[in-house]
Amino acid sequence: MVNTAASGKGKGPAPGAKASAAGPSPERPMTRKTPRSGEARKWGEITLFVGPALVMFLVFVVYPVASALRYSFYKWNGVKAFSEAEFIGLENYRRALFGPGVFKTAYSEPFWTAIGHNFAIIALSMSIQLPLALIIALILNRRFPGRTAVRLIIFAPYVLSEVIAGVMWLIIFDPNGIATKLFTDLGLTPPAGGWFEDQKWGFWTVFFVVTWKYLGLAIILFLAGLSGVPQELQEAASIDGASWWQIQRRINIPLIGPTIRIWAFLSIIGSIQLFDMVWVLNKGGTVGQYSTIASFMMDKGFFRKDMGFGSAIAVIMFLISLIVALLYMFFILRRDNSDSVKKAR
């Protein structure tokens, strides 16, 4: 996504020229007298500009991430001093992935269930949300009365917090709530155990809520991509007798391919890290029927005070996102990146 290789080159005079040492400009500021004081001044400025951000980043991002890796090798509840924690090597990982090991209770089964939920959400996003959002975007990609207002409204759920949207749907899907009433009025049978509590329905209800929250984002991104497709292409195809669907299939969809692929990437990463929505909907379900990796981690790691095990789950979650991201970039995004680099040059 970010082209670091292109940065820093081709700007300013050739490296090695003495005058360029302090900056891209060959004209040095008049206040600088000797190269040495210029050099010191430059580093002072760099420290002043980059320092605050770098310190905050190191303290609140890098250090905690590194600590998570460290804690994951220990048996530690996070309450007593870390020096008293017991080093147990990879036991936390074994407990999560395979079986109890040195522990009494096994967590591998609920953990694999949670991982399964994350990947089920990914699969459903690609097989349901993507085609749905795409077809809606293609249909709405034309002039019609009220277009601006419609786009605004469809996009609105994206800015609501997952938590507030979650509470709203908890009320709607209450066993005695409006959804049940509408279902029975239509002659359908609502889930016996309640929308969220039911073993079979719980996961699907949550997926519905997630889709409600994020489908608008996909539609708006696709529409933004479609607005960049040259009108002449569609007109030319239309004059040549192409049908509406042929134009979409052969022109519009291929041309917004990069947008679709990036959306899919964000959706996949977001699905792996899904937490807020699931947690506010009864903490991943009464028996974890729609738990995710993150909700499992918070439940065991924080609320049941097992920092070592929770950290191991965090590391596993990071590794899963990293592997998925690398695979996706390598196999799917690679072509887009080389294309866009060529265009930019």
Next chain:
Amino acid sequence: MASTTQSTTVEDIRAAKKARSLRQRFRDYFAQSGIDNSASTYLSVGVALVAVAVTVGPILYLILGGFRSLQQLAENPTGLPSPWVMSNYSGILGSGLFWRQFLNSSIVSLATTAGVVVFGTMAAYPLARYKFKAREFIFVIFTTGLMFPLTVAILPLYLLIHDMGLVGNLFGLILPQIAFGLPLTVIIMRPFIRALPQELEEAAFIDGVTRIGYFWRILLPLARPGMVTVGVLAFIGSWNAYLLPLLLLTGDPHRMTLPLGVTIFQGQHASDTTAIMAYTSLSMVPALIFFVFMERRIVDGLTGAIKG
């Protein structure tokens, strides 16, 4: 659009507009905007109506529910409330707790946004324009931050903030949120600053402006579009944040932010559904107002961040 006479005045157009029937105006709108009055337009309008109904329906149900009594909700959950019950909303708006949480959310979001934008842009400037050895290395450090979501770091982060004595303090929320917002800012702002004309900087230096003076007086105003984009995304992220507040702002609801406050209110008033509906509706309002004014910026930011 309007009259064909040569001596067209604004008044003429207004009068002509008024005189036309609604139907005529509709027809004109179609003709002038290039919308063909065909079946496919009706399909688009139909799909749009369904999408709008699915989006708005639940929110509307929630807002109207806040105007019902519990008995009304049980007897007639759809349709307009009759009579309109004001006590849910007036009780919440008069209690102070909601306003306190609104204030907390505002403080946290504004401080986070300001921090992300100011510190991120400051860091991006030397990374874009200075030449020094560690430059690319520092930039890569920031970009790796994109790979680490808050969720991965949350347990040690909690312990760190606990050790700093900032649990229950809004600063304990603001500082990590700024830190996690920095990578995206640096990544968006660096090419933005680099795209500003080099000659400007050279001219300023010839005129004796220092680097710092150049940054504050010239670069910041020019970089504003980029900063607004970054700021809008940071603001939404912070306003909606849940995980950090969940761990850090425990206990007194008066110290909580709105999303967390909604869940606590829901837990404490479990049987009073219509009160929860009112509270949830009210807590949606600030985000929706912000959204209506900033929609363009948000879309630009998202598509920009994607292309980044």
